[in-house]
Amino acid sequence: MNPRRIQVKSSAGNYQIICGANSIQNAAKEITALGTFSAIHILSSPKVWRALGNKLTRSLPKNAKKNIHLFNDAEQNKNMRTVEKVCRQLTRFRADRKSLIIAVGGGVVGDVAGYIAASYLRGVALVHIPTTLVAQVDSSIGGKTGVNLPEGKNLVGAFYPPRLVIIDPQLLHTLPQRQFRSGLAEVIKYGIIADKNLFAYLENKMPRVLQRDKAALNYLLPRCAQIKATIVSRDEHESNLREILNFGHTFGHALESITHYGRYQHGEAVAQGMIAAALLAHEIGLNKADDASRTISLVQKIGPLPPWPRVTPEKLISAMRSDKKAHAGNLRFVLSPRMGQAQSTDAVPMKALKSVLRFLLNSPSHDSAHTLAAIGKSHA
Numbered sequence: 001m002n003p004r005r006i007q008v009k010s011s012a013g014n015y016q017i018i019c020g021a022n023s024i025q026n027a028a029k030e031i032t033a034l035g036t037f038s039a040i041h042i043l044s045s046p047k048v049w050r051a052l053g054n055k056l057t058r059s060l061p062k063n064a065k066k067n068i069h070l071f072n073d074a075e076q077n078k079n080m081r082t083v084e085k086v087c088r089q090l091t092r093f094r095a096d097r098k099s100l101i102i103a104v105g106g107g108v109v110g111d112v113a114g115y116i117a118a119s120y121l122r123g124v125a126l127v128h129i130p131t132t133l134v135a136q137v138d139s140s141i142g143g144k145t146g147v148n149l150p151e152g153k154n155l156v157g158a159f160y161p162p163r164l165v166i167i168d169p170q171l172l173h174t175l176p177q178r179q180f181r182s183g184l185a186e187v188i189k190y191g192i193i194a195d196k197n198l199f200a201y202l203e204n205k206m207p208r209v210l211q212r213d214k215a216a217l218n219y220l221l222p223r224c225a226q227i228k229a230t231i232v233s234r235d236e237h238e239s240n241l242r243e244i245l246n247f248g249h250t251f252g253h254a255l256e257s258i259t260h261y262g263r264y265q266h267g268e269a270v271a272q273g274m275i276a277a278a279l280l281a282h283e284i285g286l287n288k289a290d291d292a293s294r295t296i297s298l299v300q301k302i303g304p305l306p307p308w309p310r311v312t313p314e315k316l317i318s319a320m321r322s323d324k325k326a327h328a329g330n331l332r333f334v335l336s337p338r339m340g341q342a343q344s345t346d347a348v349p350m351k352a353l354k355s356v357l358r359f360l361l362n363s364p365s366h367d368s369a370h371t372l373a374a375i376g377k378s379h380a
Helices: 023-032 046-059 062-066 080-092 107-122 133-139 177-194 196-210 214-234 241-246 249-258 266-283 289-301 313-321 350-362 368-378
Strands: 004-008 015-019 040-044 068-070 100-105 125-130 144-149 152-159 164-167 333-335 343-345
Touching: 004 214, 015 023, 015 214, 023 046, 023 125, 023 164, 040 046, 040 062, 040 107, 046 068, 046 100, 068 080, 080 107, 080 144, 100 107, 107 125, 107 133, 107 144, 107 152, 125 133, 133 177, 133 214, 133 266, 152 249, 164 214, 177 196, 177 214, 177 241, 177 266, 177 289, 196 214, 196 289, 214 241, 241 249, 241 333, 241 343, 249 266, 249 313, 249 333, 266 289, 266 333, 266 350, 313 350
Parallel strands: 015 164, 040 068, 040 100, 100 125, 125 164
Antiparallel strands: 004 015, 144 152, 333 343
16 A cells, blocks of 8 residues: 655645655655755664664665764753754764754654754754654644753744655554553544544554554554644644644643653653543533543553652642743643534633642542542532
8 A cells, every 4th residue: 555645734835744654665765856955964862773773774865874863862851952962963064054854763853853953054954754653643743843941841942844754654663562552642632632533443443553553553643644734734833723732731741841751751641631631621511521531531541651740739730831832821721522622722710720630639540430420529
């Protein structure tokens, strides 16, 4: 089956997502078709390059393997120090404005490499080859780049679209199971915010998905990529519609920040955030108990999550106020009124938010039915 080509509209120039098994084999041809570059620089991490470097260098243009820059892709290293270090390496390698950067790795590699591409010499060409599930279905698409500050996640960055994204499910074979499960949170997110049929598919096929079944991945990856491409093509700079992609992220980013990016994989924090968002929507009467219960139940099927930290609701709320989606310090949440739809709102009573947080902070393990029943009793 030929890889699928998905078009993404961007003010800086439209680009394609090439998605499908063995799509990496034609990477050299696809990159060459973008134009002539003075040099190609690969940005990746040591662990990704150990696992996939030999395979990828055989598939990339021949001159790509001369300029390989590796950096630690732990979330704690997604910061300005790493940006400066890599930019100085590019300078020593005499990278110029006609150079191409290829980001090979997961979300951290893509975000850092994307910000470097946007900033170095005021912008050089960029190609994404994502190697984790979260990067393939989410972070490599849409042109968001950025790094963290101690005060919050992704507070420094730029919108900078790539010239090309190549998504190949075969690159997921070496991915540790925890990282794969973490990425499924973003897949579930797309079902909740945009496609109730996708959500139902995940409810029915989760055991096969967890086994990385070929047919399941061949359905899920292009479907998720198409959903995101459609949304970011309509709202490139997150002025309105694109906000729905942040479902679960206001809570999730606060969890990552407050634990100093050491406890959660990004998708794990988002998974906990989606549970919180489902409960909050139910708490304020926006969704039905059935939809909230289905969300919690499906999230739990991806496997155990690191528990909520033992902090006060006030401390978590303070971390949320540093989120880039907050408006003048006012919290803004993406909530789902019904399966397959989502909306942004800042009309969430503080009492309701604290009630949900207090429940979750004191109930680190819960199932969907007992969670809904208990939270109902807690403020009856």
